[in-house]
Amino acid sequence: MSESAAPAVDESPAKAGPTPGKGRPTPKRRDAENKRRGPTAPPPTTRAEARERKKALKKTMSKEDRKALNAERRQTRIDQREKMMDGDEKYLMARDKGPVRKMARDLVDSRRNFAGLFMPFAVFLIVAIMVPKLAVIANLVLLVFVVFMAIDSVFLGRMVNKRVRERYPDTQEKPFRLGWYAFTRAMQLRMMRAPKPQTKPGDKV
Known part of the structure; x- marks a missing residue:
């Protein structure tokens, strides 16, 4: 009398189940950086306060960072003046x-x-x-x-x-x-x- 055949074993890899969602959209890189930095301070209400913030910001920056920031601001002013001279309504004086x-x-x-x-x-x-x-x-x-x-x-x-x-x-x-x-x-x-x-x-x- 022949022995009964052993049941076949499925050796194929098991399919991974669906990964549970995080329940919220992935934050953008800029948003994540802002979150790490903490809440944004409200804009200054006086010129004196603006100067104090500017001084405090300079203390936290290296010499190279200050040069780069000044160059960026200078280029921004040049671009704004060029657009103003060209008659761009956004950059005109009142x-x-x-x-x-x-x-x-x-x-x-x-x-x-x-x-x-x-x-x-x-x-x-x-x-x-x-x-x-x-x-x-x-x-x-x-x-x-x-x-x-x-x-x-x-x-x-x-x-x-x-x-x-x-x-x-x-x-x-x-x-x-x-x-x-x-x-x-x-x-x-x-x-x-x-x-x-x-x-x-x-x-x-």
Whole structure:
């Protein structure tokens, strides 16, 4: 009589069961680093407090770290100024923000303004006044120049206000403030204007 066959044994490796989840998403590396550092301190409320924090931070940094931090801050300031000069709304000063102020700048930059000659003309007159024989003539020329500059500036202010209100009839800009803004920009040499001119003389705005 033959012996009964022994039951076969399954020697295949057992499958690993599902790994139980952690019940929360894996934290990002930055979040984990912030957690190790502890809670973030509230922003300083005074300049004195900001200076004290800056001094305390420097004490914990090495010389190389301070150099790297200063270089990074310097590059950040350079980048911000470049964006401001290019007219990036995010980096503009409060007085330059908004479509109304941008249009005023474009209108000023699109024409040749008499007021723009004031700075180089003033330097010439200062030199001329130092010569006794030319002092009287220089004063008369200065008076005539100021009169023409005033007339041109009044025309510029009215033109800017008229054009702006045609395009933005609901603007809350006061006529005098907008006209003064245009005048102060026109007084500057073109290469010194900030933000940089986006239009050339003769361009239509």
